[in-house]
Amino acid sequence: EPEVTQTPSHQVTQMGQEVILRCVPISNHLYFYWYRQILGQKVEFLVSFYNNEISEKSEIFDDQFSVERPDGSNFTLKIRSTKLEDSAMYFCASSEGVRQDLTYGYTFGSGTRLTVV
Amino acid sequence: AQSVTQLDSQVPVFEEAPVELRCNYSSSVSVYLFWYVQYPNQGLQLLLKYLSGSTLVKGINGFEAEFNKSQTSFHLRKPSVHISDTAEYFCAVRGTSYGKLTFGQGTILTVHP
Numbered sequence: 001e002p003e004v005t006q007t008p009s010h011q012v013t014q015m016g017q018e019v020i021l022r023c024v025p026i027s028n029h030l031y032f033y034w035y036r037q038i039l040g041q042k043v044e045f046l047v048s049f050y051n052n053e054i055s056e057k058s059e060i061f062d063d064q065f066s067v068e069r070p071d072g073s074n075f076t077l078k079i080r081s082t083k084l085e086d087s088a089m090y091f092c093a094s095s096e097g098v099r100q101d102l103t104y105g106y107t108f109g110s111g112t113r114l115t116v117v
Numbered sequence: 118a119q120s121v122t123q124l125d126s127q128v129p130v131f132e133e134a135p136v137e138l139r140c141n142y143s144s145s146v147s148v149y150l151f152w153y154v155q156y157p158n159q160g161l162q163l164l165l166k167y168l169s170g171s172t173l174v175k176g177i178n179g180f181e182a183e184f185n186k187s188q189t190s191f192h193l194r195k196p197s198v199h200i201s202d203t204a205e206y207f208c209a210v211r212g213t214s215y216g217k218l219t220f221g222q223g224t225i226l227t228v229h230p
Contacts, residue, residue, distance in 0.1 A: 004160075006160075033217070033218075035218075035220075041222070042220050042221065042222045042223070043161070043207060043209075043218075043220040043223075044220070045217040045218065045219070048217060056217060058217075091160060091161060093161075106163075106218065107163075108153075108160045108161040108162070109160050110159055110160035111160050
């Protein structure tokens with residue numbers, strides 16, 4: 001069964017450092033997403049990406065965050081200057097599309113646990 | 118905008134007992150509804166989804182859920198749980214046009230022998 005792959009599974013970084021979280025979505029999927037889950041809290045939407053541009057973003061996704069699909073297979077989330085409160089599990093997801101004849105459930109990766117110290 | 122409330126943060130249950138995990142949602146538009154499961158140290162796995170049609174939806178691992186539009190609920194049930202069902206379960210909604218998933222806060226199901 002196709003999978004969404006995320007690397008690394010766990011990353012520890014110092015406050016103020018830049019981090020890049022990497023994801024390889026399912027190959028025929030067109031929509032890509034990042035979500036995060038702070039320990040003990042809800043899974044929260046960050047951003048969606050379609051046709052090489054951001055299609056929707058939450059208020060969490062401020063100027064410190066950016067996304068990119070640099071080579072047609074990887075989908076990355078960059079945090080420019082990490083804060084302690086960025087510590088969370090970050091999930092990548094992809095979906096085929098949104099038309100009624102397509103599957104609407106997203107496929108999620110296993111997540112990257114980011115710890116900012 | 119949508120919101121999801123999972124009424125129980127933790128549900129302890131004995132093996133082979135039935136279980137119901139409750140989910141209520143609010144939305145100003147028509148929605149699709151989902152249940153995801155997260156096993157320890159793993160990602161989110163789709164259990165089942167409601168898009169349209171029959172309000173009783175069957176998913177993987179013997180789980181089912183019933184969509185109740187009048188009560189805006191989508192409760193998850195299993196008639197007999199196993200130790201291996203111990204996990205965190207998330208209810209989620211999205212609008213029927215393009216849009217993000219909105220998750221509930223999760224329910225930790227713990228199955229005791």
